[in-house]
Amino acid sequence: MTDNTPRLRAGDQARHTALERLEWAFRDGQIDFAELQERTEKAQKATYIDELPTLTQDLSLPANLAEPTPHAHPNPNLRPNLHSVPDEHHSVAPNAANNHQPARIDSSAAATGSKLSIGIFGGTDKRGPWTCAPTHTTMAAFGGTGLDFREAILTAETTVVNIGCAFGGVDVIVPDHYQVDVDVLPIFGGTDVTGKPGRNLPAPGAGQAPKIIVRGFVAFGGVEVKRVPQ
Incomplete structure (x- = not known):
């Protein structure tokens, strides 16, 4: 039959x-x-x-x-966007740096938040109002991934981004009033963090500001972390 x-x-x-x-x-x-x-x-x-x-x-x-x-x-947050991560010069309103919006933290959404993004021979971006799990792993190989936290809904005070990048690129955009801690091992690659000095960047007056920890490795590729006005 x-x-x-x-x-x-x-x-x-x-x-x-x-x-x-x-x-x-x-x-x-x-x-x-x-x-x-x-x-x-x-x-x-x-x-x-x-x-x-x-x-x-x-x-x-x-x-x-x-x-x-x-x-x-x-889940619309899982639909890949193959466009590149936007440059801060094209999306920041005048004087936005002086008008920080409070971070959206919803701990009840931790189980359903996005935990993984992969760009292999292609590209995947997380941007707009997406929900991020307390730990998010992003992997890029012969492609790229982007994580934009300006409108992201966080599910913990501290968010850990684990990066594995080989022959690719990862862009991470973080509001400039967030705390940022970057510890990425470059192997024939590079890590660039805006908002010098240093790579461990406390936000100005960031007593209760969320913290983004970026860690992992990059080989024959690049990781760029941008602290931009929200």
């Missing part, structure tokens, strides 16, 4: 779940970078939902990542 059940299309949330599982397995040492790259490309190109489980079925995953792959309720 022929099964006439139609194949379901894969959405952004289903692809993101697969990518999150792959990223966890990579950090756990279950797959190497070449396998991560190969499987990530397949996940990003998946048309149907049944193409995704084969990419992760051989992985040992924690309970919170081993649930069935979702295919409904798409």
